[in-house]
Amino acid sequence: MAKDELWHGIPRKDIPWFPTVDPEACIGCTLCFLTCGRGVYDMEGNKSVVVNPYNCMVGCSTCATVCPTQAIAFPDRELIWKLEREHKIFGIVRKESAEKKAKLDALKARAAAEDAIAKLVTRVKFEVAGEFDDKNLLGQMQELVENRPYDFVNVDLKTPTVKGTMEKTPSFMSFEVTSTEQADIQEFLPEVRDLVRRNGLVLVSESKL
Ligand code: SF4
Numbered sequence: 001m002a003k004d005e006l007w008h009g010i011p012r013k014d015i016p017w018f019p020t021v022d023p024e025a026c027i028g029c030t031l032c033f034l035t036c037g038r039g040v041y042d043m044e045g046n047k048s049v050v051v052n053p054y055n056c057m058v059g060c061s062t063c064a065t066v067c068p069t070q071a072i073a074f075p076d077r078e079l080i081w082k083l084e085r086e087h088k089i090f091g092i093v094r095k096e097s098a099e100k101k102a103k104l105d106a107l108k109a110r111a112a113a114e115d116a117i118a119k120l121v122t123r124v125k126f127e128v129a130g131e132f133d134d135k136n137l138l139g140q141m142q143e144l145v146e147n148r149p150y151d152f153v154n155v156d157l158k159t160p161t162v163k164g165t166m167e168k169t170p171s172f173m174s175f176e177v178t179s180t181e182q183a184d185i186q187e188f189l190p191e192v193r194d195l196v197r198r199n200g201l202v203l204v205s206e207s208k209l
Pocket residue numbers: 021025026027028029030031032033047048066067068069070071072
């Protein structure tokens with residue numbers, strides 16, 4: 001514990017709230033040593049000893065509650081209530097609580113914003129196969145995005161031969177659907193699927209990038 005640590009404005013060293021262990025009653029089960037997350041205890045041989053009393057959290061008595069032999073004692077809780085009254089700590093407590101609440105709200109807002117960004121879909125890759133002969137698919141794609149905040153990029157048509165294409169040899173095409181405003185494109189995707197379907201093409205895959 002830092003030398004000048006305060007408990008809601010009261011120097012922690014002025015608050016005699018910490019456990020004392022009755023060595024006669026202690027059976028060395030180590031539960032208090034294990035339970036306390038503040039390093040208050042150590043085990044010496046088969047006995048528990050308090051080594052950092054002022055690390056104890058004011059008001060906590062968990063170790064005494066779990067001790068199987070009731071070897072751990074604490075001062076009367078009236079001691080804490082008296083200090084609260086004498087030092088009029090509740091102005092400080094409210095201020096600290098308001099800061100805690102603001103921090104929690106900021107964390108929640110950040111988590112919600114990160115969640116919304118994670119759900120945003122701004123680029124989707126399509127792979128389609130079929131006959132591309134005289135469909136003028138590029139023209140239809142142009143029409144679909146005209147005056148709208150979408151675009152088709154990385155359009156890649158793989159066709160075995162030009163003559164083969166005219167003779168209805170199946171080809172393979174991939175393209176990506178994007179937003180020109182970095183906005184969500186999910187509403188637009190059904191129209192793209194419909195374009196594929198209307199042209200008798202097979203949708204091989206659709207993946208979010
Ligand atoms: S929990 Fe009780 S009996 Fe167990 S080590 Fe601690 S003081 Fe001793």
